[in-house]
Amino acid sequence: MNDKRASHGFRLTLAMLACVGAATLAGCNGGGDAHAQGRKGGEATAWGLPYFNMPDIVPPNVRQDAYTPLTDAQAGPPIDPIKGYRTEDLGGGVYMVGDGIYNTMFVVSDAGVILVDAPPSMGEKTLNAIQQVAPGSKIVALIYSHAHIDHIGFAAGVVKAFPGIPIYAHEETRKALAQANDPNRPVPTNTFNTLDVDFPVVVGNQKLVLRYPGPNHDPGNIGIYHPGQKVLMLVDVVYPGWMMWRRLGLATNIPGYFGLVKSMNARWDFDKLIAGHFQPGTKADVETQLEFMTDMHNALTEAISTIPYSDGRLNAADTKNSWAATRDWTDRLTNHCVNKVTPKWSTRLASFDVWIYEQCMALEQSIRIDGPSLR
Template sequence: MSATDRRSFLARSAALAAVPAVAALAGSTPAHADTGTDTLPDYAPIPPSALGPAVNAQGYFVGRVRKNLYWVTDGTYQAAFLTTRDGVVLFDAPPSIGQNLKRAIDEITAANGVSNKVTHIVYSHHHADHLGASSLFGRHVTRIGHAENKRLLLRDNDPTRPAPDVTFEDRYTLRVGGERVELAWHGTNHTPDNIYIHFPGHDTLMLVDLNLPGWAPFDTFNINEDVPGSIAAPAKAMAYPWKTFIGGHMGRLGTRADMVVYQQYVDDLIDNIKKALVAVDPTPFFVKYGNNSWAAVKAYQAAQVEYASAPVIKKYTGVLAAVDVYTDSTTFLILESVRLDLGIGSQVHD
């Protein structure tokens, strides 16, 4: 089985394994649980450049980023860890990787003859899909996050995500075992607590849930809570000196070139959205639907989204993976931000 085939098989197996759990949470049986029934529309092929290394038989890949900095992925989520003379510093703990984080750390530390004890966990932000395996490492680990991260985790009261022991407001320098990691908060973006994690001795930056290298953003612009802040984040990231980028998702690492492509993609969407806000006439939709205002607004905005997104989807097909899957929903969220946050397209009634 080729590496590409293995990636596809394991990803499909993981998705199918999740179906019963999702159905149980929903309180129903999925209508198309039959693996032979394909209800998805046809999408553009995934560019080979978007794919990373194949995962092993246990469902993970661990590799060196630079020197003693390593990354772990299950093909969908990513974490990182730094080995030091005093132990291991872990950056995020996605539950989808789970116990494989320990296996990856054990594999690398055994090969290098260093301690496998995790002494610190740095939280990129509070979301459970990136921290839900934190509790696997016990109570005697120093957890570090932004001050807002602690507030949000105390609010959520999730035992799988213990609140951080050490917090900071703007900047924090973590020094462990002769290593230095710079943590910084540059304003709200994906979440109010999402931080920039810079490894100056390893030419690497970790910024989670903003740019997913090689891929278009996830649904509704990665579900970013602050759209203007998220649009501004890549420029702040590029101000750091780094060569390798850890984005928290999908199966490969990123480069500065990946960040440039992502910025161009978002800029193109914004340019087209501004045009759509002027070019698409709302009148026919309100005439058609009469006093059903929501139906008129829905149809009108769908037309704006189509106008803005279609050229971008065409331009980036073959450049960014799955650009035809979620660009429409990303366009809608950015359109609403351009309209509501920037005031473009709003008109004062005469």
């Protein structure tokens, strides 16, 4: 880094720290004094004047020394450092296996094991977990929740260990994987192309029911349901106890994603949710995330209808730069959303302060482009 850039970064950090430390002062938290303070301190002038009502949380792309610590409950049960995974017996031959960050499900039948997903971060650990529960057993079927590498990137490793097994997925997932042409993610062999219709996978004395609820996190992302134990695996939609992954879990269809969170408790009769990340959840976790998303949606709907396109602080030279002016406006919409939801949610969701700007930003863009997700 050259000296000039380093110097700018340092000055911004000082300005940010001053504002964080003085969050309740008008100079940092809104009002005309912010304008005066920015100039008086001289710190903000390198990059311009800060927005009015800047949230206390450090914005994206600015380094934060420490985020809000996780509680023990949020961090989850300890993982054996030797094994590197934890297995949870959900009864009836259904198991969750996770490394604390990723998780997946396998079902032991009298004719072999059904495995759902194969996260590459866990790799062989998933196979070890199965052997520990059912020594000498074979995987006889693999199911893909969706096409993303971080959940099925070890699929080729599973097929190598158990050649010729069928791979089940929705047709949209097959299309995505055919396009990806990734040797680590073999194209599924058994697909279905229905919408909201149960597709049973029966192996020995076990049955799983696959169902595609429409475009959501990813086209083809399905629910995998075990009716006997009322266990639902639905990946990258709800994050039990945690803030969603950045930008609404990178949902490719935000209205569809919102609609699925809103409807999934009615759509499936489940007691346990295996969500692909962290610890298993329940319907209560779905309700919590829906409440959080609804609060963001309400804050943004309010912001879009009440916050003026210009607050009079845009550099005069930028007023003909429509993208700069729109960024200025949408930054202020995002800031309003962050300010609105922080008091209620900052201690309720693990990692809230890591991604809250990105959540508000993604939903703001969707509401303005796709239309409201709540009707």
